[in-house]
Amino acid sequence: MNKTKRKPNGEGRKLVQRRRNTCPSPQDITRALQSPSSAPSPSAASLDELIQRCLNCFDLEGKLSSPRGTQLVHMTLMMHSWVVPSQMFAQKLLALYKDCPSDKRGPKRTQICHLIRQWISQFPAVFEADPLLEQTMGDLWALVRSDREETHSQLIDTSCLGPHVNIFQAPSPSVKKRKVSLIFDHMEPHEMAEHLSYLEFKNFCNVSFMDYRSYVVRGSVRDNPALERSVMMCNGVSQWVQLMILSRHTAQQRAQVFTKFIHVAQKLRILQNFNTLMAVTGGLCHSSISRLKDTSNLLSPDITKALSEMTELLSSRSNYINYRRVYNVCSGFKVPILGVHLKDLISLNEALPDYINEDKINLSKLEHLYSNISDLVTLHSCTPPFEANKDLLHLLTLSLDLYYTEDEIYELSYNKEPKNTKIQPVAPVKAPVVAEWGSGVTPRLDPDTISKHVKQMVDSIMKNYDQSQDGYVALEDFEKIAANFPFSFCTHETDREGQISREEITSYFMRGMSICAKLGFNFNAHNFHETTYKRPTFCETCGGFVSFHSVGSHQTGLPL
Template identity: 45%
Template sequence: MHKWFVSSQELAEHLVELYLGVEDHTECDLTFCSHTPTETACSLQTLKAKVCHVFRYWIRTFPFHFDLDKRLKTIVERFGQILETEGNTNFSELIDLSKVPSYDWMRCMSVRNPSIRHSRKVSLVFDHLKPEELAEQLTCLEYKVFRRINFTDFKNYALTATLKDNPKLERSIVLFNGLSQWVQCMVLNRTTPAQRAEVIVKFINVAQKLRSLQNFNTLMAVVGGLTHSALARLNKTNSCLSSDTQKLLMELTELLSTNNNFSNYRREYQQCIGFRVPILGVHLKDLISLHTALTDKVDGATTSLIHFRKMVQLYQIFKELTCLQNENLPLDANMDLINTLRLSLDMHYTEDNIYELSLAREPRSSLSAPATPTKPVVFADWVAGISPPDAETINKHVHNMVEAVFKNYDHDKDGFICNAEFEAIAGNFPFIDSFCVLDADKDGMISKTEMKTYFIRANCHSLRSSFKHDFHEKTYFQPTFCIHCTGLLWGLIKQGWKCKDCAINVHKHCKDMVVMECRPKLNSPRRHDSVFNDSEYSGYSSKQRMFHSPRHSKSHQGTQTDSDLIFSDSAKALNQSTVIREEFYEEQSLLYDRLLKSEEEPCIEEEIQLEKR
């Protein structure tokens, strides 16, 4: 706890000064005492022994302080030389640093912890993974990231409430948010409500295993993803869940509820024994609240004293936050699966993107449905502004994942992945493009270079820009219909809003609900058989894209509506002939009739009701 009030170097220097100036702090009552180390009853030697035993306790309890802090290590080594000069070999042995192990894995985020055991080979395919295996490997990944966060990282966040210059803590938060988003994307990747319900059931089983492993931080991320509004609004999907499954999800939600300051979670966490992973956000909030409420020092009559009450409460919080630094992982780590999971969780989406994908799966059918995503019941809302992984991190994760994939699925070891092998691994990555997109040279095989290039590009291009429209208010001189609700844009002037890029037209209240990729209008010749003469509307390619019922392979299951689910520019290189075979276009004259009919039907029904009255 000293690091909150004073640095380790300052504390060590104070202890050395106390040892050297021991005569200024105590007196020896013995007659004819030489004050040498052989005088065991000497008060001066007793105080010196206490100082050395303080160092001994410090070294044994927190050995990583002396390996990670070079200045502290230098101070202790110099102090040891002083003891040897005095001939006090017993004391010098107490502060010996030669047996302190290396903690390079804690200093550098890229160094692997040597204490992590490696397990047998397991499948890397999501559909083949058992919930228990997935929960265990997620716990290994959480353990690896969480235990690298040190005291200084927590303190800096409590003092500044920002993640600037705090990469270890930021990585943990990115992992949390990435896992929650990955859960949502894996559910939305399935085409039918029954298939989506199966994925939800699997993640609920994963959550139960995480609870038994006492990994509450990862449990929070998984349940947060399952209870997010993007999945909660899927009525058809939720209707496929059994009552027992819904009850289990409700129990997990109540466990992690924010009611009474997470009282249910705190009660269960305090009963845990052995290995456990706390919810990072909850305890960081406690830390910030305590620092805000109490000052570090209390002004006394003559000097400024340390606030003892704050120090005790800080100890209770840091005991939970740093508990993993001295804990061994009770599981076997499968690094191939962990590398694949890490890259899957690095896929960067926004809540708006995911909500748009949810609307694409089950379009809004009620006015009561929210127009924008709402905060989930237990989703982490205690931090914002997380930046995407840097290029070096992305490259490292992509390299590790690709090596793991080829190690397990390149059966003939020729350095290439065929189509069948690709379909087996594609399930781990929601909305991944088809085999022909990754096969850049069109030789029928995917090389390591092609796979690495694809995933690096997929991470470097954000999905969010594809859905942003540049709307401006517009006056129309021809009958124009909203592309979202198909309603007529009524009024004399400024009837609606038009996108400057893709030229779609919408109502004012519909412009924030459009689920359509923004595509710049093509400079193609105008169709002469078009009913609409308004040039503003012709920018929408003079046709409406409609899709057949899904008949996609695994590699195509994510592509459902106008390319909204494609997350990289490389998908635009998809062979046009393949696209044409999978979809057809509705002529604009037919579109006009359909839109007009949709406007007339409510009016006709209203007239019938009035006549009946």
Template identity: 35%
Template sequence: MHWEKLAMPSCSWASLEDPLDSGKLVKLCAESFDESGDPKNDFPHCLFMVGEWLMETTELMAQFIALYQESSGECRSQICHAVAYWIRHFPVHFDAHVQLCKLVERLKKLASEDSLDDTVINELDVSSVPSYAWLRNVSVRNPVARHVSLSFEQWSPEDISNSMSHIDYKVLSRVTIPEIKKYMKTGKLNQTPVLERSIAVFNSLSSWVQCMILSKNTPKERADVITKFVNVGKHLKKLHNFNTLMAVIGGVTHSNISRLNKTHNCLSQETKKELNNLTNLLSNQSNFGNYRKCLQEIGTKFKIPIMGIHLKDLIAWNGNGMNFEKTGSITLKKIFQLGHLLSYFLGVNRSGHNFAEPNMDLINTLKVSLDINYNENDIYDLSLKKEPRTLLNFQGSGKSVVFAEWASGVCQAPDTETVNKHISAMVDAVFKHYDHDRDAYISKEEFEQIAGNFPFIDSFVTIDVDRFVF
């Protein structure tokens, strides 16, 4: 929903263009609640969403306490309703934040001393805030108890898209407002490692798609892989996962792949049509007009937007001169605009996904594929090897597909501990599904199946005639 369609607060002392300091912001927020504790407009949600952008959460909470001490009667209950709303709708702000929770307890004590209604006091409870430890950890295992093939050849497009979506969801959910704001200030990705990692995963996924296509020897085999990824793209669109969709289609339409005329001649008309539709959806024409229109049609349903597009929108907005840290004030119009822009980031809106249950064995196998540092020149050389350049299809070396110019070349290698963890989890998965006699070995044929997931991987070590291990 566009910010202008949100319910604005009705206030005689604050118009859309009036600059408001932090004290006035919390006052307006408190006044936005009725006697039953329900918000009368969208301002409270917007303020708590952008609060981390404007100031520290402890500073915002301190402002509510200061207002409480200055107020009396019904206004004090409204302040408690506001903080209770904050806890209910943005619990991640309070998880493992000791100082913020202590301030909530202080407000609760004040409300109790003033004999406010028990219902109001009991709402100020941070003891039952859910844990968001998974946002701070590298990964969380939640295996599904079903047998699954770990060979790309046998993965269904639905399995691939669902697993990719789980990976992207967790990576993007870790990109928080402080991380985004720091990038706005410095413009340097190496100072925002979580954001840099999310871009690296995007680029690695796009490169992996290219490599999977180029790993096949015949045009027909390569066309079959392209068809599979187009079907993956169709399912990603159904899941409203546009960020991963951009990475996959970016890989399929990369110049390293689009130059393969013999391969594309083997594609069916239906696949060409579907690929064209997905390409048009993600086209940058009219500032990604088709994509933005699709987002509007989805409305409030769960979606994973293309982070790079909305980060560029935020950069453009941030360049318009608003600096709360310097001026100590911001207009309502700017707050609603900022809230609208930040709502596209999973790490801000905290929307729950609608994906099927994850299969961690398949996901861990994919993670290892994405941990590989793909070299752009090697991929281009492989493309030339599969279909050598001719006078009819001469093209220069293509650049890596990324979702924003500033992300070009980002292929951050994860730390050794992360790589080892992913590899260990993948090895466990392989032996769980293929070592049927539990003798700690699997056959050469099974190894070759799994090796197909890693186009540039070195040959496996032969232990004896019919036994192979990693």
């Protein structure tokens, strides 16, 4: 019997994974339908009927008559684009305003203007992102003003609303006067957990309902910056955990770092930051770490038990039943595992049709989606139970923006502990799925962003370690700081014995980040042209050394 050939480069596995991510099983759909806290009754209405219901919720003073009316209006303004384009919604309002019967013209047009005012004030980003909608709204504004109804003109004049304030925004980090240690070994687990949670919460708050809709409709985070950044941080944390363990030379040192990250994970659990908890636990359970038998044998029973408890909590078994049970009883500040909840949205979108009887909008579907998205968006207004320090944020931001390939991480793992068939394998721990919903997303930071991060990091180093304020720090301190970044391939030079200058530190980090760029970052800013260099030259874009060929051209566009 002929055996089927395995597809190269894991193409078959990726295809199956993509199908699993975008096409939920019947069991997933059933669970998703049961997931909303309050399941609305099935209902349907045409677009005209839905708009009329919303208009009836307003009194002549523009107040919403009841909590249920408030929810209907907010749900409609947020979710209508799931089934009809916002431009069509605006065209319906324009037609209603234009063709309003003379005997009901005054009250009805007032209600229409109140609905428009609610739409613009609550969802201004929709108008900024849709030129066709902006054009239709321009026609509506022109019609309202041509009727010389001063009251109506004032209602749709959004200049009186003031600049839009983004409530989905994490608080600014505090500027503490005390000096902080930027050295991994000196940072306490609670400090690391709090600052990772700050960065995670900031990313989470940047995800809007439009981002959720874009992902569900397209089934991908591509060209969705907010979700891409969330995936990149999750993957970055997982890789950083692996690299910090693998950067240590002895099994005892690796076990100590492993233990520290277990304590970080426990603090993340207390903070109810489940997304970063997933990333840290995924890094600890990664096969490049779990294969380190010498390291595993030095872990205490308490640490092994804690890891087992974390993996059980985050297990994908029964559609993440353990995580859902714990998450649903948490109150106050919490950061969900975003991929799990996005899978719910996809399940709902796939399970329920947009229309019933061809022309009736399935309001039950919109209400279920609205309930799930509102639960996520409401968390943006929570206040984190901690403060963040800018210097530590700069350190972590730069650390997590590194990118290594799986092969390079495995090579490092085998260099630390070569394969030994005589050693009995330890009991495997199944790793939770990390950012499965955004597989294939790799960092794509531009050179300006990297340069900004490096400058912020160097400023923090100088502020905390330049005791004499002469532009130099002790080389010993810098080498400990550099251990936070697995630039094992990057060397540094100094022009003063035992000390290193700001410029030399900057050059070190730029070279390291440039080599990481060669591994994974997507640089598009090189401007290639042949030039003859008469002295050693560095690329203005990536900071890499320009190779000397016969004509001295920077042919590869990457540092050597």
